[in-house]
Amino acid sequence: MKIASNDKGAGAILVLAEARDDPRYELRLYVAGQTPKSLTAFANLKKICEEHLAGRYRIEIIDLLEQPQLAAGDQILAIPTLVRQLPQPLKKIIGDLSNTERVLVGLDLRPAR
C-alpha cells in the first residue's frame, strides 16, 4: 500500500522527481476510498509514469470520500479519474488505467492512431 495521507487529509502527494528540460507532468488521481479499482489504477499509473516520465511527474491523489467538495471542481463523475493538470490542455482519463496504450494516448505520450 503506497497511498499515504497527510495530516490534514488533503490527499497524499508523491513527488518522485524534479523536472529538468522536458515538460513537467502534474497528475491528479481521483479515488473514492481504497477500492480494488483505485488501487489498481494507482499501481498502473505509477508504473507508466516510471517508465515514461521518470523524474518529471507529480501525482496527487484525492480521496473523494474525505474531500467530496473537490469532485465538482474537476467535474469528476467516474472513479477512478486521472486528470492531467499540466501540461495544458487538461486531459481526463477514466478507468483503472489497465489499458496502457490508451493511457499513453490520453497523456499525449503517444499519438492516437
Added chain:
Amino acid sequence: MVTSINQPRSNSNSKIAARRNSQPKPQALAKTPTGIKGLDEITEGGLPRGRSTLITGGAGCGKTLLGMEFLVRGARDYGEPGVFMAFEENAEELTENMRSLGFDLSEMIRRKQLFIDAVHIQRDEIEETGEYDLEGLFVRLNYAIDSIGAKRIVIDTIEVLFSSLSPGILRTELRRLFHWLKSKGVTAVITAERGEGTLTRQGLEEYISDCVILLDHRITDQVLTRRLRVVKYRGSSHGTNEYPFLIDARGLAVLPITSLGLNHKATNDRISTGVASLDSMLGGKGYFRGSSVLVSGTAGAGKSSLAAHFVDAACGRGERALYIALEESQSQIMRNMRSIGINLERWNRSGLLNFHSARPTVYGLEMHLAIIQGLIEKTKTKVVVIDPITNFNAIGTPLEIKAALMRLLDFFKMNSITTLFTSLTEDAAHAEDSEVGVSSLMDTWILLRNLEYNGERNRGLYVLKSRGMAHSNQIREYILTDHGVELVKVYTGSGGVLTGTARVVQEARESAEALRRQAEIAQRQRDLERKRASLEARLQAEREEFAAYEEEVLKEIAELRLTDATLAQGRLEAAQLRDANGGTKIKRQRPLRARGGNGEDRQQR
C-alpha cells in the same frame, strides 16, 4: 462485474432501507407536494415521497422548468431544501432563466435552500482506460444533499451521459443510482428526453417506474398547446387525462388549476343587473351572486351595453369588476358606453374596474384562461364580464372551449364571482341554439333579439332561463337611450307583438281613444246632471204652484166659515126676536155651536 465496495457510507444499511421502501405499504402512499398549480390535484397530492419520478418529453417542453419549480416551491412553501444536478446548463444560465419567472436562485443558494451542481462532461476530453464506476457522481450528489439537508433532488438530464460513457457501465450505475436515491429518502425528479416510439430515448423508464409524467407540446392551427399526462403512478390513483398546462410569468400551471367539480356553495345573495326593469324581470332582485349569466344575441343587439350596466352597478356597490374584452379596446368600450350614459371612466380611474383587452388569437385558449385567472386573483374581482366568449371559437373546438369554460366557471363559483358572458349569435333563426355549447353551464340566459316589423328593426329582450328564481316570461322591448338601457313593455294585442314606431303609434291611438271615451263619459254625466236639475226645477215649480193653490183654498175656507158664523149669528138674533112665540130648544143650542168655532168639536159634543 466488480461491485464497488465503497457505496457511500453504509452499504448494507442503504440496501435494507431500499428494500424496506420498496415494499408495499398498507396505508396511503406518502406524497410530496410539488406546489405547482394543478399538478398536485392531478397526482392527488404530489409525487411519491422518497421515490423517483420520471419526467419525459421532447425538447423545449418544460422539463427543466418543472424540475426547478418543484425545488423552488418545495424550499419556499414546504421548507424542503433541494438539489438540482444539471447536465445541460450551468448555474448561471439556470439562475438567469429562472429570474424571468420571478425565482431568485442565487438568493436561495445563499440561504442554503438550493444547491446547484452543474455537471459538465466533454467527450473529447475523456479517455476510457479500463474499469470504472460513477462513484464520483454519487459523491457529488451525496455531498450536495448533506450540505443543505436536501429532501428533494432533480437530475436534469442524466441521459446526456450516454453520449460520453459506455452504455454498459452507465446502465449498471444508473440502476444503482436510483436505488441509492431511494435509500437516501429524497424525493427525486429525473428528466429524460422522449424517444422515437418510446417514453425515453435511453429506456430510463425501466429503472424509474414509480411515477412517470409525460410532457408534450403540439401546434394546432398555429397555436401552441402544452399538455401533461401522468402515464403511471404506482400505488396511487391519479388523473388520467391529458391536461393542458402553460408556462407564464409565474411559472408552470397545469389546468385544471382547480378540479373542484360541483361542490361550491350556492348563495341566496342577489345582485343588481344594473337595469332596474331587468331586475324586476328576474324576480325583482337581479342575478344570484356567484352565478353565471349568458347574454346572447345577434350583432348589434346590445349585449355589451347590458354588460356595461352590470359592471357599472357592481362598481357602484364598491365591488371590483373585470371587463375582459376580446373584440374592442378599453377606450373604445368606454367611449361607446358614454354615448348611452354609462360612465365607466370614473370606475376605471378609481381602480374598481379593470379591463383586459386581447385578441383571442394572440395566445392559446389555456393561456387566456390562465391570464384571466391570474388577473382575477390579482385584482380580487367579484364581477367579471367576458365579451364575447364566442370569439374563442377561433382558437379551439367547441369541446375544448366548453371544457375550458367549465373549469373557469368552477373557479368563478368557488370564489363567488358573478360572471356575465356575452355570446354572438350568427343566425337569428337559431338564437336558442346553444352558442358554443355552453348554455347548459349557465344559470341565467338572457336572449336579445332583433324584432323586424313595420319596416324597422327593434331590439327585444327576454329571459330564456334563470335557475332558482321566478322570472318573467315576457318579451320586453330593449331601448338604448342616452341614459342607459330601458326595457319597455311591448304592445301585445290583436295586431301581434308591436315594437318601436308601431308600438308608439299603437299606444298613441289607444291613448286618443281613451281620451275620447273620457270625454264621452263626462258628457253623459253632464247630461244626467242637467236632466236631474231640470226635474228638480219642475218639481219646485209644481210645489210652489201647489202651495199657492193651497193657500188660496184655505183662505176661501176661512172666508166661508166666517160667512157661516155670521149667518148663524143672524139667525140667533132673529130667533131671540121671535122668542115670544116659544121654541126654547133651538134657542139654547145654536149659540153654543157658534161659540166653539169648530165643526169637529161640535160633533164630539
